[in-house]
Amino acid sequence: MSPVGTAHEPDTLGVPRGLGDLVGLFREIGDLKRVHVAGRPGSIADHAFLRAWSALVAGEDPARVTASECAAAVAGARLAGLDGPVLCDAGLTADQARAVRTRAIEEVGAALPEGLCALLAAAPDPTEDAGPTPAFAATLVDQPRAGATAPGRPRLIVEPPEDHGEHCWAVAVCGALLAGETGAEPGDAFLLGLAHHLHNVALPDAGFAGEMLLGEHLEPMLERLTERELGTLPDALAARVRDLLTARADADGPLGRAFHAADVLDRVLQVHHHARAAAFTARDALVDLELVHDSPVSAYHDAVLAEAGLVP
Known part of the structure; x- marks a missing residue:
């Protein structure tokens, strides 16, 4: 990974255009890691992560899951827990609830590429209770992330830590929203984001510092633990995710660019959140x-x- 501040020409690296305009939206989407609703364990991000995996394991089309979850995330940036089921329970018709969602998408999604807002507004609502929650997904929601660590230095502790489900969900959503700019398939970017920390089901996160201490054991360990969790998925879904995970290796292709852009943005925006919270007056x-x-x-x-x- 290049050190922060290293000069590169964005055009030569295939960096998605307009990221400066999207940072505000991605920050608001990331804030759903910190929004909770009564009666639901975890954050809204956790709930969406579990819901997406349940739908995928139940056999729903990944493209449909991607569209519905991205629409819910963009609308949720402003509506928080006021989703379709809540609004309908409060007395709105289904059409009225979707009109509210559309207003939210249009308000917060102005920076998205042309036409994407309309696609999100037309997307179906996420499927609630599609099936049982996969055990690995529940564990990732329970597994804290290490935060900022560096070899040879004490870790920086920030409270509360995000969990791996929240991070994977944010990378999945933002990667899918960036996919059109890099030439990747949104469904592929979404699946890769959801799955890129499968090894942390069994491996507590020690961050970059811990990974360096593992040395030559790191890569074989990650492969074994990832394969263990892939073995719990339906065969077709496991094969697709296994293939997509190879895109983590570099940022040379469309999928790798969408994924790595979303991943680094989410990691840095998470640090910015803690800095803003500490400076709040x-x-x-x-x-x-x-x-x-x-x-x-x-x-x-x-x-x-x-x-x-x-x-x-």
Whole structure:
């Protein structure tokens, strides 16, 4: 991996265009790792990761799963837990719920390549309860990621750590959204993202520092553990995932470029999240995010805060 700051010409490396415009959307999608809904274990990202694997193992078309999960992720960037089942349970019709989802997709997806928003808006809703949750997927949701580590140095501990299910889901979604720009198939990018940490079902994450200490044992160990989990998948799905995993080796082809762009962006945006959280101030909420926003009682709210000495 090239050191951060090494100069390269993006055009010669096949880097997807317009990443600067997409970072905001990818950051909001990544924030679903930190959004929870009552009655669901884990984050919204965890729920989507488990839901996608359940649908795939149940035999759903990967292209359909990709489209539905990407649409849910882009809409969820603004709607959070207000998905179709919740809105319908609250009294909306199915058409009304989809119209709300479409508004969210259009609002947050303006930076996406032309035509992609329309494809996402037309995508079906994810299938809930498609079948049992695969054991490996549940374990990845329970397996914390190491975060930033470097050989010979103490690890940087940040709380709470993300889990492997959340990371794999974010890479799957962002890779699929980037696939059109690199020439990859979105379904392939999505599957590769979901599966690229299968070895961590059995292998606790020690990060880059731990991997370097494993030395010559690392690659054979990763291959054995990955193959062990592939053996639990239906044969056709296992064969497809096994083939896609070879694209992790480099960024020379369309699929490798989509995957590695999504992977590195998610890892770095995760660090940016912790940095933002550590630097957060009350003024950020009160002024920039308008925590006390305009309403019929705004004057009263302002007077209460002034009396309490809490005006920013």
